[in-house]
């Protein structure tokens with residue numbers, strides 16, 4: 001980590017933040033029709049599952065990249081206009097978001113791997129991703145519920161986090177602005 005806090009978020013950190021947010025919301029949105037589609041629409045169901053798994057694995061890869069950058073470069077100091085209590089709360093929420101961005105895709109991977117149907121995981125529809133474990137209906141029953149619950153928690157927490165960012169932006173603090181474009 002750098003000895004001093006950087007002046008702002010780097011271009012890579014900003015891009016990774018917005019790409020991850022978009023992919024999480026996209027993956028979350030397609031999860032519901034993917035599960036609900038009847039088996040007589042098998043091709044659409046299969047394609048939605050592969051899109052969901054590809055998006056989720058991409059979120060995981062971006063998180064590892066982002067985590068490495070964060071450890072090496074750190075983050076800019078909290079905005080001076082943010083009361084210390086709110087900065088501590090934001091820090092805890094950011095940590096929880098990072099943890100969920102790791103745990104949700106990993107649980108998703110094991111949900112797919114243990115599923116009784118044993119549908120292969122094809123990254124971008126062409127690259128087979130080996131399943132580390134085989135079909136296990138009992139584990140699948142638990143994993144699918146926990147994966148879904150933590151995904152809902154991730155999106156709910158991100159919604160609160162985004163609402164706070166917009167709230168501070170409206171109060172004139174440059175917190176959202178510095179995540180959106182380079183700090184002048």
Ligand code: HEM
Nearest residue numbers: 028031032035053056057059105108109111112144148151
């Ligand atoms: C940030 C990433 C992810 C989010 C937000 C997410 C979200 C969700 C949600 C909300 C559901 C429940 C849908 C429902 O029950 O109607 C779900 C199901 C599922 N997810 Fe994910 N997921 C993510 C990553 C992954 C990954 C990486 C994989 C696999 C490689 C995966 C595999 C699955 C599978 C197989 C199901 C269906 C389980 C079932 O049949 O009930 N997910 N996901």
Ligand code: HEM
Nearest residue numbers: 020021024025070075094097098158162165166175176179
């Ligand atoms: C799934 C969606 C999202 C996730 C998982 C997420 C996650 C995060 C995380 C983990 C950080 C901390 C970065 C670090 O310390 O390295 C962060 C920062 C930030 N996020 Fe998000 N975010 C999401 C969506 C949004 C949205 C929609 C907005 C705005 C409308 C937003 C605005 C911000 C801002 C302004 C910061 C910088 C805070 C600061 O400089 O102190 N985020 N986000």
